[in-house]
Structure formats: C-alpha cells, structure tokens
Amino acid sequence: MELSKELLLKFYKDMVRIRNFELKAEELFLQGKLPGFIHLYIGEEAIAVGAMANLRVEDYITSTHRGHGHMLAKGASMRKMMAELYGKKHGYCKGKGGSMHIADVSIGVLGANGEVGGGLPIAVGAGMAIKLQKKDSVVISFFGDGASNRGAFHEALNWASVFKLPVIFLNENNQFASTERVQETTSVENISDRAVGYNMPGVSIDGNDVIAVFETVKEAVERARNGGGPTLIEAKTYRLKGHFVGDPQLYRTKEEVDLKWPNEPISRFEKKLFEGGYLTEKEKEEIWNDAKNEVEDAVLFAEQDEYPAPEEALEDLFEDSTNCLY
C-alpha cells in the first residue's frame, strides 16, 4: 500500500508529540511535581498512532493505565491531560482521576483503566450499542499482555465473537506485566494464537513498525465496519521504561534495555522517512520543536491552573446526587 507523505508525516508528528509528553511527564514526576503514579508509553508510540489513524471521532476506544499515548492519538487535549496529571481543577477529571483514569467520552475515549483488562468488557458494551444502533462505528480495546491472562479477556472475546461485534482487541505486548515477564506468566508464545479459541482472526505484528500497525488495524477496522466481527491483533513491542516512573526494575538489566533502544519506533521510522525523502533535518527539528512547545504550553496551563476546592470532592458521583451523600 502506497501511503501519502501527509499521512506518513502525521504518523511521525503524532509519535513525537506522545514521546515529548511522556518525557516531560517523567521529568515532572521526578521533580516531585506530579502526585500518584505515572506509567509511561515510551517505545510503544507506533501502536497508538498506527491504530488510531484508522478511526473517526465517533469510533470508540478503551485504554489502559499506560494510556497517555492512546488519548493523544485519539485527539485529546494535551492541556487537559497535563492538568489532570497535576491534579488540577481543569484537568480531564477535575483532579479526581489522575493519569490512570483519564477519559474523554466526547471523542470516544471510554476511559483509561487502572484495572488490568478492565476496559475489555466496556469495549464489548460499546460494540453492542453500535450493533443495536445499526451504525458502522468500531471500537478498539487496547490491553496489555498481562490482561490477556484475565477472565475478562476470555469473556470479552467470546462474547464479541458470538454476537459478531465491531471490536478490535489490540494487545500491546510490551513483554512485561508490571514486573513479570510475559514468558513466565503466559502459556502461549503469541497472544494472537488465542484468537483460535474465539473463532476470530488473530495476527501478531511488529508493534514498533507504525506502518505495519496502521495496515493491520485498517484491515480489521474495515472488517468490523462491514459486519465481519472482531479481530485480535497482537502488537509486539518493548517497554523501554519501568512499570512506573521510579520502578527500580530489579527484573531486568540495563544492558537488556540498551539493546532494545535502537529498535524504538520513532528513530526507526525517522530513518525510513529520511531514506524516502519524506523528511529533512530542518523539518525534523521543526516537528520536535513544535511538540516541545505544545508540551510546554500544556505544562504552563497546568501550573497556572488552580487546585479544586476540597468540597468539590463531593461532586460528580451522580447526575442527580440528591440525598445520596449520606
């Protein structure tokens, strides 16, 4: 498939935006400016970007606790994301959710999720709604290798297959479930092999190749939009950073991680763009500068934003909370 220069550069820009957001989040966390936990997506950007390029605004995704990349690729506001990381009033969740619970229902992001595999049943529900409404929207449910060992995974894939729902199960196999290696916790070499048990197509791809992700997801999305039902895609990647910022990473060596860096998706793709004449050094510099400026703008927004008033903790439980708080 011949992809336009415009699309290729969009892939690159989107990945660079995510990388810069994550690098800044890491820096801010280490400076003690962000409360809670931060789970970085560094090294996995090609999956969010390649997949999301196939979606429309009215399509849905469910995300994970490593969800910043998904959010940005689906079109979320970087300012509101950063403000949420700070726990500020104009963050996506008004300071009630933090990094792990960001959602933007208005653009179809049905939530990051602090529970491993928690988004899979939600994605199935959105798929049921689409089918009942006779629309041609789709859902992509992102989940990690650890989630594929949960009951929710089995229930969701079986259900989606039985009802032929327009759901793409997009596994991001980054080789680690928290601190556990996938080989030590998972019974199959390829998570996509599990698709056989649910009578749906299953495929494993190089998750660090943005074009491979784009093209594989494209096929699955087309099938889903045309009533062909769900697909399981395993995008193999590598988590270059710890489970969370500050993870001592006792389960692997620095040498192992260093060996993986040359395969990270952005520099790999960049090389291709240079070779194909799609990108110049000057354009590259501009793209990185733009991303840095966007992140700085988001940080400024977040730092200037106020904290929510303590009593705002009692809002947002229900549409109508009358007499529900005692």
Next chain:
Amino acid sequence: MREITFSEALGEAILEEMSRDPTIFTYGEDIAKQGGIFGAYKPILGKYQDRIIDTPISEEVIFGSALGAALAGMRPVAEFHFADFLFTGMAAIANQIMKFKYMTGGQGKLHLILRGPDGISKSAAAQHSESIETIFMHIPGIKVIIPSTPYDMKGLFKTALRSDDPVICFEHKMLYRMKGPVPEEEYYIPFGVADVKREGKDVTVIATSRMVHESLLAAQELEKEGVSVEVVDLRTLVPWDKETVFKSVKKTHKVVIAHETWRRAGWGAEIAATIQEELFDYLDAPIRRVGAKNVHIPFSPPLQDFVVPDKNSVIEAVRSVL
C-alpha cells in the same frame, strides 16, 4: 383496582418504557426464551426480540458491557440471574460502573440498570440465597432500589428506566408471585421516598423487601396485644429517606430495623447509627436490629429457618424495646 403479580409489574414497566424509548435493551442469561430463572421476564417473552437478548454466562461482560453500552448511548438493563453472582462480576461493577463517573470528573450519562433476584428461597443454599444489597449501599456510585410490592416494583423500575444514573434493583425471589394492586394508568415512584406501609404510634419498624411483609404480619399480631407498630418501607437504600424515617422516630421514640441481609454491618447498622447521631434525644430505648445470623444461608430447612429472620424475629425485637 386490578391486581397483578410482582413479575407482571416488572414486565409492564419494561414493556411500557421500551415502547417509548428505543435505546432500552435488556439482556442476561436465560431471559429471552426462558423468561428469567424465576419467570421475572415471562411478561416480555416474544416481545421486542431484537432488544431482549440471551447472553453467555459471562458476568464480567454482562456488567462491564452495560457501562460501555450506556456510554455509547444505549440504556441497558442487565440481569444478574442470582444476586450471589454479582460477586462473580464484581470487578466490572465496583471498579468500573460505580467509579467511572466520579473518577472521570462527571463524564458520561450512565443510564444503566442491573436487576435480578436476591434473598432466600426454599433451600437454595448459600450460593443462590443471599441478600447482599448492603454492599451496594456501602460502596458509592450506584442507586439501590429494593421494592416490596408489585406497585412499588413497577413505579420504581419505571423511574430507574428514566434515570441517568446507574441503578441496581433487588427483587426478592419469594415476592415474584405475590399479587397486589397496580393502577392501569402510568405512574412513577421517585427514589429516596419511603412508604409508610402501616401507621402506628408505639414502635417504628424500618424494613425492605420480604421483611416488610414479615413486619406487617408481626404488627398484626402485636396489635392484638395492644401494641401499635408503624412499618416504614424504605424502598430505596441509595438514596434513603431520612425525612420519613425521622418523622416516624419522633412520633414513636422506639425503633426496630428489619432486613434479611446479615445483621452484622447490615444496612440497618447505618440507619441505626444515623438515628442515634441525629435523634438521640428522641429515643426511649436502644435501637434493635433484626437480620440474618452471621453465617451463610444453609440448605436444610430447619437450619435455614433458624438463620433467616421472620415475623417472630420482628415480634421479639419489638417486645424488647417496649
């Protein structure tokens, strides 16, 4: 007024609202062809077949998909088959449905209902018999309705089907066949409004579900002894009607709380503590609680009868506060 069963009242509520609102759909195990394990869905058999769906036995998706479907614009009604099986899908309920709106800063309208049978039936034993409504009152994030009559069932469920918040409805297995007056004309019962099922002046009994009927039987017997019992049916636990409860306590000065769920840390403890905190000066006796003994519901009939409260448990508690 005509009399219909609790099941029929539920069926009418769903059918009336489904005809009005094309986004309502209902699904669960054994409902579309079987009508539900206790026949709760018999009145809707064969109707709206595209929106009444039999599903796999997959509790986490039965509940979790309700959240996704609601966010995507539908109004799902998921059946939980037996209240005990709520535990099987509890991750989807407690970690997703009940938290979603709050932890996303108020996003989405979560118009979804979880409903199904709870409570004891005859020797169904521990995994098909328990009353677990208290847990859903304890964790924030879902409205809890627990009707005791066909009238309340229909009126509360119609309100639930128009609510933009998640609702869980507990229907007692022993009540499905109970008949009662239900008007032909449309009506809705708001949440958080208790119903005084019987007026009295000596003792207030606060109850829900099957224990409302046991309490009414107890009141009849106590009346022969000259004791006047007021029976307040809360009807909803989240929100619960503090105003009606307080009004009754201020009148009788004595309180018994009767539920089928375990006595230890059951919802009665919350109501009792609230009355004690806010109305201490009005109380003429310690508040007594009636609930199941703190074991699981056993199989053998004499064991079950010993563990689960009935009208005699209420009579004994009322006598103890006189």
